[in-house]
Amino acid sequence: MTVRERIEALADADSFREVGAIAGHAETDADGNLVSFQPGNYVLGTAKLDGRPVIVGGEDFTRQGGSPTAAGLRKSVYAEEMALRWRVPLVRFLEGGGGSVRGASGRGPSPEPVFATHRFVSIARVLETVPVVSAAVGAVAGFPAARLVASHFAVMTRGAQVLIGGPALVERALGEKKTKEELGGAQVHERSGVVDAVAEDEREAIGMTRRFLSYLPTNVLELPPSGSPDGSGVAADDPQRTEEALLSIIPRNRRRGYDMRKLLSLVVDRGSLFELTPFYGRPQITALARLDGTPVGVLANDPLHLGGSMTADAAQKVRRFVRLCETFHLPILSFVDQPGFMIGSEAEASATIRHGMEAIAETVRSTVPWASVIARRSYGVAAAAHYGPGGTVYAWPSAERGALPLEGGVAVAFRREIAAAPDPEAKRRELEEQLARGRTPFPAADWFSVHDLIDPRRTRPTLCGWLDMVRPLLLLRTRVALQRSSN
Numbered sequence: 001m002t003v004r005e006r007i008e009a010l011a012d013a014d015s016f017r018e019v020g021a022i023a024g025h026a027e028t029d030a031d032g033n034l035v036s037f038q039p040g041n042y043v044l045g046t047a048k049l050d051g052r053p054v055i056v057g058g059e060d061f062t063r064q065g066g067s068p069t070a071a072g073l074r075k076s077v078y079a080e081e082m083a084l085r086w087r088v089p090l091v092r093f094l095e096g097g098g099g100s101v102r103g104a105s106g107r108g109p110s111p112e113p114v115f116a117t118h119r120f121v122s123i124a125r126v127l128e129t130v131p132v133v134s135a136a137v138g139a140v141a142g143f144p145a146a147r148l149v150a151s152h153f154a155v156m157t158r159g160a161q162v163l164i165g166g167p168a169l170v171e172r173a174l175g176e177k178k179t180k181e182e183l184g185g186a187q188v189h190e191r192s193g194v195v196d197a198v199a200e201d202e203r204e205a206i207g208m209t210r211r212f213l214s215y216l217p218t219n220v221l222e223l224p225p226s227g228s229p230d231g232s233g234v235a236a237d238d239p240q241r242t243e244e245a246l247l248s249i250i251p252r253n254r255r256r257g258y259d260m261r262k263l264l265s266l267v268v269d270r271g272s273l274f275e276l277t278p279f280y281g282r283p284q285i286t287a288l289a290r291l292d293g294t295p296v297g298v299l300a301n302d303p304l305h306l307g308g309s310m311t312a313d314a315a316q317k318v319r320r321f322v323r324l325c326e327t328f329h330l331p332i333l334s335f336v337d338q339p340g341f342m343i344g345s346e347a348e349a350s351a352t353i354r355h356g357m358e359a360i361a362e363t364v365r366s367t368v369p370w371a372s373v374i375a376r377r378s379y380g381v382a383a384a385a386h387y388g389p390g391g392t393v394y395a396w397p398s399a400e401r402g403a404l405p406l407e408g409g410v411a412v413a414f415r416r417e418i419a420a421a422p423d424p425e426a427k428r429r430e431l432e433e434q435l436a437r438g439r440t441p442f443p444a445a446d447w448f449s450v451h452d453l454i455d456p457r458r459t460r461p462t463l464c465g466w467l468d469m470v471r472p473l474l475l476l477r478t479r480v481a482l483q484r485s486s487n
Helices: 003-010 070-086 118-127 143-149 167-174 180-184 186-192 202-214 260-267 312-327 345-349 352-365 381-386 406-413 415-420 424-436 442-446 456-486
Strands: 024-028 034-039 042-049 052-059 090-096 132-141 153-157 161-163 197-199 274-276 284-291 294-301 332-338 370-379 392-395 400-402
Touching: 003 042, 003 052, 003 090, 003 202, 024 070, 042 070, 052 070, 070 090, 070 118, 090 143, 132 143, 132 202, 143 153, 143 161, 153 186, 153 202, 161 180, 167 180, 180 186, 186 197, 197 202, 260 284, 260 294, 260 332, 260 456, 284 312, 284 456, 294 312, 294 456, 312 352, 332 381, 352 381, 370 381, 370 456, 392 456, 415 424
Parallel strands: 052 090, 090 132, 132 153, 132 161, 153 197, 294 332, 332 370, 370 392, 370 400
Antiparallel strands: 024 034, 042 052, 274 284, 284 294
8 A cells, every 4th residue: 555545544533634745856947947846755633534524644655765855754743743733643654764964955975963863752741641552564663663653553564674774784793694575574573562553454453543542542541432432432342241261261280271251251241352562472462442432551471382481572561561650540450370570590590580570660650440359379579560559459279479489499409309209200299289279369359459359240340340449540630640740
């Protein structure tokens, strides 16, 4: 697609209004007659998505391959300024390169002073004010690549590439011969964490953009829209729905994994689970969803990947997700099956404990309502990332908590006893089973160290009831944000 075709496919019918269509660079002769005109190669305007206003823009790849012209660069910066001034979401379509030794005019490097940081100020401020979505729909390098990741949701198409520097620059500087696809293709970045999603084509990327924005408010002074995604205001799922499958979804064998995504889909509104960065930080699941029509953030462990442990990249994923929910007033549902931090030489080399503590710090600083459901394990320091301050904590009968998982803790604490046994493996299993019987959630419920022990089948009605109680807190958050903004 061309950039205008992309905007037309994204926006509500006949809602796009272009801004700055006349901008560009004119060449005149000695008599002042027009010789040529080069349009600014950034298309910008206002539009509506599902009836809500947005600012939308993108590079015009048919002009200088999308590399910024002077007018095009100014329009791209103005897109952020418009979103800030009018407090409406910003959508960018990115397809182009960054700076050039020829400069924006083609006549030499830009004379812009090194202290001219206005373009980066607007990029930072817009992230604190409105939802920002960027889509890489072709080769994206340099400054446009920086804009891509400076978003709340970044998506790339399967055929796009995202690069700090292209193949020629990499080969010249490092002697490394790689294609654009090898350097920054989708197979690289769906696992690097650079993008939140990979779409098969531009139509799917546009659909993801619309869906992501449907969970978020227009700006930080408003609450996310409740009701169904079509804007009808009517929730499409029964808040009292119970699911028999939840009673047996946790295996009785404590060493076996299970499908956490299936568990989540049985609790939230049907069809509403929208996962972010599924192939990055895989032991942790982060998603948007609806509960009784209200948008929520969902945090969970995936026991099928490293047992759901907290790795360095998973911790960074959690930190960024909690920040997103905090910015846009999304209550957080946390489904806990956390065995602790990942251990081993690779975990140490990747600074797991540092990134893990940053995730925990983000959690304890958050002020949105939290409801945590301990589905199975809640062990070690890493578990603290799953419980917001003042949050409500529910436990299933399968829940267990402690300083260390039994599997590792028994091996350490009873090392000599196990080694001296005629059958060390049988002795280890015996000790694990013996201690496991004492780690049921019933004493915790008796002592009120969890707020309630619930039947797994009634998880959805329980959480919908919790959400009804915390809705006034969400409204209060917007009033506080409005007061700060007016000051």
